[in-house]
Amino acid sequence: MSEQNGSGPMVDVRQVTRTFRRGRIEVPVLRGLDLEMQRGDFLALMGPSGSGKSTLLNLIAGLDRPTSGEVFVGGAAIHKLSERRLAGWRARNIGFVFQFSNLLAGLNAARNVALPLLLTSISGKERRRRVALALDIVGLSDRARHRPRELSGGEQQRVGIARALVNDPALLVCDEPTGDLDHRTSDGILDLLAALNQEHGKTVLMVTHDPAAADRAGRLLHLDDGRLVESADGEAS
Amino acid sequence: MSSLTLISAALRRKKARTFLTFSSVVFAFLMFGVLSMIRSAFSMGVDLAGEDRLVVRHRVSLFQLLPQSYEADMEELPGVVDAMHMTWFGGVYQDPQNFFMQSPVVPAEYLDMYPEIRLSEEARTRWIETRNGAVVGRATAERFGWEVGDRVPIQPTIWQQEGREDEAWEFELVGIYHSDVEGFDETQMLFRYDFFDETRSFGRGQVGWYAVRVNDPERAAEVAASIDRLFQNSAAETKSEPEGAFAAGFANQMGNIGLIVTSILGAVFFTILLVSGNTMAQSVRERVGEIGLLKAIGFTAARVQRLVLFESLTLVTSAGFFGLLLAAGLAAVVQPMFAAYMPGLFLQGRDIFIGLGLAVLTGLVVGFFPARRAMKLRTAFALRRL
Ligand SMILES: Nc1ncnc2c1ncn2[C@@H]1O[C@H](COP(=O)(O)OP(=O)(O)OP(=O)(O)O)[C@@H](O)[C@H]1O
Ligand SMILES: [Mg+2]
Numbered sequence: 001m002s003e004q005n006g007s008g009p010m011v012d013v014r015q016v017t018r019t020f021r022r023g024r025i026e027v028p029v030l031r032g033l034d035l036e037m038q039r040g041d042f043l044a045l046m047g048p049s050g051s052g053k054s055t056l057l058n059l060i061a062g063l064d065r066p067t068s069g070e071v072f073v074g075g076a077a078i079h080k081l082s083e084r085r086l087a088g089w090r091a092r093n094i095g096f097v098f099q100f101s102n103l104l105a106g107l108n109a110a111r112n113v114a115l116p117l118l119l120t121s122i123s124g125k126e127r128r129r130r131v132a133l134a135l136d137i138v139g140l141s142d143r144a145r146h147r148p149r150e151l152s153g154g155e156q157q158r159v160g161i162a163r164a165l166v167n168d169p170a171l172l173v174c175d176e177p178t179g180d181l182d183h184r185t186s187d188g189i190l191d192l193l194a195a196l197n198q199e200h201g202k203t204v205l206m207v208t209h210d211p212a213a214a215d216r217a218g219r220l221l222h223l224d225d226g227r228l229v230e231s232a233d234g235e236a237s
Numbered sequence: 238m239s240s241l242t243l244i245s246a247a248l249r250r251k252k253a254r255t256f257l258t259f260s261s262v263v264f265a266f267l268m269f270g271v272l273s274m275i276r277s278a279f280s281m282g283v284d285l286a287g288e289d290r291l292v293v294r295h296r297v298s299l300f301q302l303l304p305q306s307y308e309a310d311m312e313e314l315p316g317v318v319d320a321m322h323m324t325w326f327g328g329v330y331q332d333p334q335n336f337f338m339q340s341p342v343v344p345a346e347y348l349d350m351y352p353e354i355r356l357s358e359e360a361r362t363r364w365i366e367t368r369n370g371a372v373v374g375r376a377t378a379e380r381f382g383w384e385v386g387d388r389v390p391i392q393p394t395i396w397q398q399e400g401r402e403d404e405a406w407e408f409e410l411v412g413i414y415h416s417d418v419e420g421f422d423e424t425q426m427l428f429r430y431d432f433f434d435e436t437r438s439f440g441r442g443q444v445g446w447y448a449v450r451v452n453d454p455e456r457a458a459e460v461a462a463s464i465d466r467l468f469q470n471s472a473a474e475t476k477s478e479p480e481g482a483f484a485a486g487f488a489n490q491m492g493n494i495g496l497i498v499t500s501i502l503g504a505v506f507f508t509i510l511l512v513s514g515n516t517m518a519q520s521v522r523e524r525v526g527e528i529g530l531l532k533a534i535g536f537t538a539a540r541v542q543r544l545v546l547f548e549s550l551t552l553v554t555s556a557g558f559f560g561l562l563l564a565a566g567l568a569a570v571v572q573p574m575f576a577a578y579m580p581g582l583f584l585q586g587r588d589i590f591i592g593l594g595l596a597v598l599t600g601l602v603v604g605f606f607p608a609r610r611a612m613k614l615r616t617a618f619a620l621r622r623l
Binding site: 064105 | 239240243245246247249250527531533534536538616
């Protein structure tokens, strides 16, 4: 990954604020917070609805920009990148998993997985290899030709994860990846994320409302009133 | 897999809607083709008019005669290359409904004046040799099943033969002409002026109108004015104008077909813009989540904009091309059927070209706002709706 140095933290958020405007009112959502994630971390982020979890996740994933402060991911100062460069950076460095089925209805599973590869110049052969590999990792090799509506919610979420993996990003950001699934299916998805973290070395940042899901992570942070509080091992940020 | 896959997936999302939109655009462009043909039929001659030809007629009306001596006078004028006369014969073949134009001409002069006409050497020679020889356009020959060598009786309505009142004129068909210029009048029957002049019972030495070739099309108006000046205050004053203006004046008498056609087309295209614009807008609105996702995983705003624009182009422009293709097919079938009645009824290359341009333009206009919306869509916001 060209833009990432091998050393240093994976994610380094420094004194970040994010304020939204609603008409004439300014709503401060993040009020100057710091966060460091090391390579290989599996971090769960919890907090009340509306506390700004998705907002923080979007800042780290390069979907949004802080009102003030700095965001470094893999050593890159992404708060400084232009929209255009940020799009390219996301394509190469971030794997996204969202709460709801985030697949294109008109494309089959394999093509959905291949979407991010449209932005690269790799050959058709290499592309097929990677898609097959990603589908294999999520255990859906036999569903490659299925349309999203022919798949269960859990399977759709797995396809989404395969798509997040296909470019081999170092960082996976997951916004309530199990929010829409029943317990058993959730467990399967969490097993998969844990495996990606442990066996494939992916750094994982996961927003969740589910304490059971948060238990699977190595680190747990709470976001409240615009500030972060570290759980368990107690090191507040 | 490529961007094309994405576009086709987007269009296949709502197949019925895509099909309906596609069909209505096809229909609009088919209509465009048909109306263009009709307009072309009614404005026949205007588009084909030679830029270097003037038409000189009696100032009062087309049906008043001019002295044949004007020809030599006009050819003396600076700027005039050649002059040639024609006369409305107005005869009837078998039935008054079988209308087509006949005129006496001086063969060599006529063929010089209208190089658009294709007539075999053999026919030319036979025409010189045959006093009552006539040539006829391919459409009329086919219409009545005439062949070279046939004797064709034409009943006069104006021009009686000296001493043989009410008898039909008999012409011998010496040749059949055609033209490579599409839409050129292939209905006329032309016979020799010397035969006509000697045989008619009145009006000797008088002709209907003149075609005059000028050496510089840029100065055609100037030459026309000098011709009219030359015959000012004579017994037969003239009105000269470029062939195109003459044909346009003729066409305008048929009602302003051009304006009607243009208005109908305007209404059709306005509707098409609404219909397909609505389809595209709706399609993008429904896909806010999908588009947000594409942006999240790294599609740039410009790329998303292009995708939507190409989607619109694919839907609207291909439908337009298809409609034009249908129109061209229809024209190919209809044109030979009507060649004898409406020689101008054909799909002009120019109109096809305009149609193609219109199809691309419609695609772009229809796609513009949805594409802009997709481009401006804020990713984080869009994903909230996912
Ligand atoms: N684009 C935006 N414009 C205006 N306000 C926004 C925008 N995005 C988020 N907000 C506001 O910021 C606050 C935090 O939103 P955010 O989505 O980050 O919360 P969250 O913690 O993810 O909540 P949930 O658990 O419900 O997903 C909310 O009050 C929300 O309304
Ligand atoms: Mg959220």
